[in-house]
Amino acid sequence: MSDAPAGDRKETGAGLMQYSPEGMMPFGPVHPSLKEPEYFKLILEGEKIVQVVPRIGYVHRGIERAAQERTWVKDIYLFERICGICSFAHSISFTQAVESMSPFEVPDRARYIRVVVAELERIHSHLLWLGLVGHWAGFDTLFMWVWKDREHVLDLEEGITGNRVHKSYSTFGGVRKDLPEGIGAKVTAELGYIEKRVAYYKDLVQSEQTLTVRTRGVGRISQDTARKLSPVGPLLRCTGIGRDVRTEDPYAAYDEVRPEVQTSKDGDIASLLVLRLNEVLDSCRMVKEALEKIPSGPFKVPFPRTVPEGEAAFHVEAPRGELFYFVKSAGGSVPERVKIRTPTMANLLTATEMLKGQTLADVPVVLTGMDPCFGCMDRVSVFDVDKSKEWSLSGEELRDYGIEYYRGRRG
Amino acid sequence: MMPRKKLGGALGEMFKTALEPPVTEQYPFGRKVVAERFRGRLDVDPVKCTGCSVCEVVCPAGVITMVPVGKKTIGSREVEVKRPSFDLYTCISCGQCVDDCRFGALTLTHDFELAVFDKKSLIMKKALQVGK
Numbered sequence: 001m002s003d004a005p006a007g008d009r010k011e012t013g014a015g016l017m018q019y020s021p022e023g024m025m026p027f028g029p030v031h032p033s034l035k036e037p038e039y040f041k042l043i044l045e046g047e048k049i050v051q052v053v054p055r056i057g058y059v060h061r062g063i064e065r066a067a068q069e070r071t072w073v074k075d076i077y078l079f080e081r082i083c084g085i086c087s088f089a090h091s092i093s094f095t096q097a098v099e100s101m102s103p104f105e106v107p108d109r110a111r112y113i114r115v116v117v118a119e120l121e122r123i124h125s126h127l128l129w130l131g132l133v134g135h136w137a138g139f140d141t142l143f144m145w146v147w148k149d150r151e152h153v154l155d156l157e158e159g160i161t162g163n164r165v166h167k168s169y170s171t172f173g174g175v176r177k178d179l180p181e182g183i184g185a186k187v188t189a190e191l192g193y194i195e196k197r198v199a200y201y202k203d204l205v206q207s208e209q210t211l212t213v214r215t216r217g218v219g220r221i222s223q224d225t226a227r228k229l230s231p232v233g234p235l236l237r238c239t240g241i242g243r244d245v246r247t248e249d250p251y252a253a254y255d256e257v258r259p260e261v262q263t264s265k266d267g268d269i270a271s272l273l274v275l276r277l278n279e280v281l282d283s284c285r286m287v288k289e290a291l292e293k294i295p296s297g298p299f300k301v302p303f304p305r306t307v308p309e310g311e312a313a314f315h316v317e318a319p320r321g322e323l324f325y326f327v328k329s330a331g332g333s334v335p336e337r338v339k340i341r342t343p344t345m346a347n348l349l350t351a352t353e354m355l356k357g358q359t360l361a362d363v364p365v366v367l368t369g370m371d372p373c374f375g376c377m378d379r380v381s382v383f384d385v386d387k388s389k390e391w392s393l394s395g396e397e398l399r400d401y402g403i404e405y406y407r408g409r410r411g
Numbered sequence: 412m413m414p415r416k417k418l419g420g421a422l423g424e425m426f427k428t429a430l431e432p433p434v435t436e437q438y439p440f441g442r443k444v445v446a447e448r449f450r451g452r453l454d455v456d457p458v459k460c461t462g463c464s465v466c467e468v469v470c471p472a473g474v475i476t477m478v479p480v481g482k483k484t485i486g487s488r489e490v491e492v493k494r495p496s497f498d499l500y501t502c503i504s505c506g507q508c509v510d511d512c513r514f515g516a517l518t519l520t521h522d523f524e525l526a527v528f529d530k531k532s533l534i535m536k537k538a539l540q541v542g543k
Binding site for chain 2: 070071073074077078141142145148151155158159160161162163166168176177180200204207208209210
């Protein structure tokens with residue numbers, strides 16, 4: 001507001017709320033034209049972001065409560081639908097949490113099959129992310145190339161599980177179907193193609209100026225900040241802290257098919273690009289290794305419809321980082337309580353820290369850089385402290401602004 | 412090694428891909444062949460269905476409703492005969508009913524074109540006609 005006292009400019013958090021004019025919000029954050037609703041309020045001084053206030057909860061679907069009304073098996077399909085990209089991570093986390101409460105042992109073959117599908121999911125998720133970074137940085141050619149290549153992985157997933165997105169593959173006691181006949185040769189051929197493409201993209205993202213100018217030194221976080229805010233997944237590893245649930249607390253067959261934890265020291269978006277592409281290459285290796293080592297035998301054991309009384313906590317390394325499940329059973333046919341913490345929730349604070357000190361033009365790339373599970377900046381309102389003015393930008397407007405801003409700087 | 416900075420590094424690849432045939436499927440003129448395991452529209456074999464109601468119990472999306480279609484006598488008892496009716500517009504194609512049907516009456520077909528103008532056309536009642 002124009003009558004806001006100048007002395008309050010440096011205040012953060014709730015203190016800034018007094019700047020908000022009444023009746024703001026022309027439309028959104030929930031609007032049919034937006035992909036996934038989310039709201040970030042950015043406080044600016046000129047071009048520079050000084051404070052970020054994220055608001056979450058626009059897509060609260062009450063899934064944890066709904067799970068208490070459904071049987072254990074029905075819940076697998078419900079939890080898969082939390083995320084369309086890492087659906088298999090959700091289902092293996094839930095099924096393994098429940099399996100850990102029962103005396104039944106999952107067959108070795110099922111553990112290996114879970115690794116194969118989980119790693120294929122990581123490959124397609126990281127490729128999707130790379131395409132999105134290309135799109136938001138104004139490099140749509142990269143977006144189209146990467147998404148074309150991602151189709152190869154999705155086809156493999158469809159061949160193994162029966163669906164591209166919601167795989168519905170993991171179940172209590174193993175997986176629902178065995179690997180199809182002759183899938184090994186097909187996977188090897190397709191992953192060979194992916195590896196070739198990823199090697200090219202790795203070179204491209206480090207050399208092509210269209211990307212380097214938008215990513216190098218942008219959204220940098222230090223190791224100390226990372227330790228303080230505890231991000232998970234690639235966002236943590238890009239600061240040089242090599243933590244990965246797959247190596248620290250191996251689940252499925254990760255104790256036998258070991259991942260090589262990728263780290264990077266720069267902590268900016270450019271290093272995230274290389275780090276995620278390295279993870280894709282490592283995942284390709286792991287899928288092939290798992291298919292070579294996979295033992296024969298049953299892929300599923302019969303599992304009762306009720307779960308013994310008790311509670312379990314389980315975490316897996318989803319493509320975005322540590323995904324945590326807490327499950328409590330009262331011995332009946334429905335869970336008593338399920339608590340989920342998704343990686344984006346853990347990374348949100350770090351993303352706001354990454355935005356501070358950046359320019360408004362960097363917002364799309366930085367927010368995509370954290371690989372959010374919501375459509376991120378489709379609704380951003382901007383507050384300029386100097387002019388005491390507030391306005392809103394849609395995601396597309398923000399993208400165009402960023403591209404124009406950098407075009408002006410380069411010229 | 413400090414990577415080199417250059418503009419237009421992707422031009423070579425751009426020319427190469429420009430000469431390749433389009434990757435996009437020309438739907439609906441060309442239809443993608445789905446995987447053998449693809450889970451599409453649910454189908455029921457009315458002859459094999461015994462009306463045991465297991466599919467109704469396990470369905471996570473509430474697609475299946477058991478409808479009474481008549482009565483039959485088993486020994487000295489008269490019992491109600493039920494058959495499933497499917498509201499396929501809520502079906503999530505998970506295939507749990509197919510897994511749990513011990514009579515092999517349910518299958519998931521490869522049909523993925525389920526967009527309709529009238530959702531009533533996705534109510535499948537063919538199991539109600541036979542086996543009364």
